[in-house]
Amino acid sequence: MIDGVVDRIAGLGRGALAVVASLGRASMFLWGALAGVPRPSVGLPLLVRQLYTVGVLSLAIVVVSGLFIGMVLALQGYSILSDFGSESAIGQMIALTLLRELGPVVTALLFAGRAGSALTAEIGLMKATEQLSSMEMMGVDPLRRVIAPRLWAGFISMPVLALIFSVVGIWGGMLVGVQWLGVFEGSYWGNMQASVAFLDDVVNGLVKSLVFGFVCTWIAVYQGYDCVPTSAGISSATTRTVVYSSLAVLGLDFVLTAVMFGSF
Amino acid sequence: MAQRTTEIMVGLFILAGGAALLVLALQVSGLTFKPGGETYAVSAYFNDAGGLAPRSRVSMAGVTVGRIREVTLDQETFQARVVIDIEAGYDSIPADSSAIIRTSGLLGEQYIDISPGADLESLADGDTFYETQSALNIERVISNFASGQGGE
Numbered sequence: 221m222i223d224g225v226v227d228r229i230a231g232l233g234r235g236a237l238a239v240v241a242s243l244g245r246a247s248m249f250l251w252g253a254l255a256g257v258p259r260p261s262v263g264l265p266l267l268v269r270q271l272y273t274v275g276v277l278s279l280a281i282v283v284v285s286g287l288f289i290g291m292v293l294a295l296q297g298y299s300i301l302s303d304f305g306s307e308s309a310i311g312q313m314i315a316l317t318l319l320r321e322l323g324p325v326v327t328a329l330l331f332a333g334r335a336g337s338a339l340t341a342e343i344g345l346m347k348a349t350e351q352l353s354s355m356e357m358m359g360v361d362p363l364r365r366v367i368a369p370r371l372w373a374g375f376i377s378m379p380v381l382a383l384i385f386s387v388v389g390i391w392g393g394m395l396v397g398v399q400w401l402g403v404f405e406g407s408y409w410g411n412m413q414a415s416v417a418f419l420d421d422v423v424n425g426l427v428k429s430l431v432f433g434f435v436c437t438w439i440a441v442y443q444g445y446d447c448v449p450t451s452a453g454i455s456s457a458t459t460r461t462v463v464y465s466s467l468a469v470l471g472l473d474f475v476l477t478a479v480m481f482g483s484f
Numbered sequence: 485m486a487q488r489t490t491e492i493m494v495g496l497f498i499l500a501g502g503a504a505l506l507v508l509a510l511q512v513s514g515l516t517f518k519p520g521g522e523t524y525a526v527s528a529y530f531n532d533a534g535g536l537a538p539r540s541r542v543s544m545a546g547v548t549v550g551r552i553r554e555v556t557l558d559q560e561t562f563q564a565r566v567v568i569d570i571e572a573g574y575d576s577i578p579a580d581s582s583a584i585i586r587t588s589g590l591l592g593e594q595y596i597d598i599s600p601g602a603d604l605e606s607l608a609d610g611d612t613f614y615e616t617q618s619a620l621n622i623e624r625v626i627s628n629f630a631s632g633q634g635g636e
């Protein structure tokens with residue numbers, strides 16, 4: 221009886237220690253990857269390569285999702301707002317929703333699914349096929365050579381993608397709201413400009429996407445680097461990347477929203 | 485060659501991000517890069533500022549002539565002190581004009597409407613509106629009506 225309880229407590233302690241150790245490894249890993257600034261002649265081509273795979277190739281999914289989310293917001297907003305005869309506020313609603321919440325959050329979720337999982341799988345396979353170990357054997361630090369460009373590419377790509385997402389969404393909302401449902405174009409943009417503040421809304425959204433980009437990319441490369449080097453290990457690491465990234469994004473979003481917009 | 489194509493694509497990607505930020509700044513949030521000093525400040529005291537907020541519109545005959553800079557409480561009179569930035573181009577607003585808080589539409593945002601007076605002198609920087617009309621508080625109107633004080 222007592223032994224059973226002690227076993228449970230020991231199990232809890234083991235779990236907590238594993239979490240703390242993992243957080244510590246992740247921090248050491250981040251420090252190792254970002255600490256050294258590589259020579260531009262070596263680092264820049266690697267970074268450009270990764271910006272292409274992480275950023276440019278994610279553009280299509282971000283643009284298409286942004287367009288549809290903007291159009292859906294316009295449809296839903298119109299049907300609710302027209303009950304109150306204030307459908308001219310639709311531009312304001314779409315812009316604030318996209319800039320403050322949906323732009324950063326949905327982009328981050330898409331990013332975790334599209335780019336994060338690919339990063340984990342790629343690095344995990346490098347580990348499983350011992351490419352990382354061979355690099356170390358040759359005296360090349362894999363943290364600098366493989367991990368750092370991917371981290372930086374993620375940090376840079378995410379805000380850019382979120383900005384594009386918001387712009388495309390607002391344009392999609394205009395397509396449905398103005399062209400289809402017949403909201404006056406002047407009040408679409410006018411109400412938007414009257415209620416959107418550059419510092420409060422655009423910049424805060426940008427800060428959110430920076431944080432999400434940092435967290436998503438960090439989780440993705442760390443899970444790849446830390447995975448069990450087998451096919452099953454890579455697959456579960458990829459799953460963990462998507463799950464952890466999504467949860468981290470949604471949780472952090474609440475915290476950031478409370479800090480940024482909580483005090484009215 | 486492949487490296488060059490990649491570089492061009494990434495360059496375009498970053499440019500698209502910059503363009504998106506510019507669109508958000510100029511078209512969506514209506515940010516304008518006007519140098520300071522093109523406006524002059526006048527203040528108005530209201531018994532009830534209602535839902536006025538900084539950046540709210542100040543208009544005259546329906547034309548926007550300025551923005552609200554700040555809404556504060558005057559600790560001596562316990563009135564709301566609203567500081568308004570009026571564009572320098574509108575420099576011949578009569579000094580006895582009155583400031584009225586109005587609502588755009590039934591549920592829209594509140595703004596200040598300047599109703600022109602007849603004074604030959606114009607409002608200048610630092611002046612105060614001496615005639616103001618506070619926000620129409622629908623709840624107060626209804627409660628006055630319901631308790632039979634509407635005719636006061």
